Amino acid sequence: MTLSRTEDWTLQAKCRGMQDKLFPEGVDQKRARLVCMGCPVRSECLAEALDNRIEWGVWGGMTERERRQLLRQRTDIRSWQTVLCGPRKER
Template sequence: MSLLNADDWTLEAKCRGMQDQLFPEGADQKRARAVCFGCSVRSYCLAEALDNRIEWGVWGGMTERERRQLLRQRSDITSWAAVLCGDHPRQAP
């Protein structure tokens, strides 16, 4: 098994190549979120969005509104990667 770099989780993302579909508005967000369920790198994706305060699109199954609420509720967390991913490099399957 080889170790992936921190950014290499995107190579295993279920949404790879679907970028335009992951930035919907309104009711279409529910359809975009469905892509995230069952994704093997969902926690890495969500940690990326939370740690970098990404404001647009669906990341790790959460909309921008849901992420903002989580960030407000848990302002004590300084590294979402540490919390969600154990801050360990992801190993290839």
């Protein structure tokens, strides 16, 4: 069985196994973002949330409010994966 690209990066995430802690409300979101600092797959995580319009939680160091603002400001971007991580390489 082959892992998809999404599963590949999630296995390297610094937050692996901490899902509940990454979906806080209000002020606690800023604390949750600290987990993302220094994560080796932060860009992939953020691209996943932006490309799929994920509305909840902290992804790639950004809260849902920050991601919504970025999406409103950059309506010209069709693939955040390409912008943040470069083109996908075929295996």
